[in-house]
Amino acid sequence: MPNVQLKEIARARSGDKGNTVNIGLIAKDQAWYDTLVHQVTSKRVSEHFDGLVEGEVTRYELPNIHALNFVCTEALGGGGSSSLRLDNLGKCFASNLLRLEVKVEKNKVD
Template identity: 50%
Template sequence: MSKVQLREVAFARSGDKGNTSNVGVIPYNEDDYEWLKRELTVEKVAGLYGELVKGEIRRYEFDGIKSLNFVMEEALSGGVSRSLNLDAHGKSMGNLILRLEIER
């Protein structure tokens, strides 16, 4: 088995709602979706984000559109109106997940 960075096989979109960040991951090729479901676990995502996410991480599977969505609680230092973070909307969270290496 070899490892690939997620960015080689998928793209990501991220957003915010209060202190919650969500990151959607969509494979370039629909045939990679089942493989991503196996490899891109909540545990791997939690390990990647580490202390950036202080709350629960949940994964939602959207089989119809072949995408995964990770919802991360307490991830934006209070949210847009309360945070002094440079990235209060959590847009960089999508770029960070694409650095994750997964087994191919």
């Protein structure tokens, strides 16, 4: 089974509120939703954001729209008014998550 980055099978969007980041991960096709559910766990997302997310990562499943939603607490150095980060705070987390690799069946990505 080859590894592919999530950007090959999903889209993402993220935002921030205070010191919390919200990331929506949407399968490009209904067939990829099971791959997301089985491989993109709260633990994997937390490990992927090691050093950035200091709190909990909670995953919510939205099967009717083939999506997952991740809420990451203590992720923004205190939030917009407290953070020393110069980026767009939570807006960049979606792009970062799309670099996470998952295993897929070879014939599904060809």
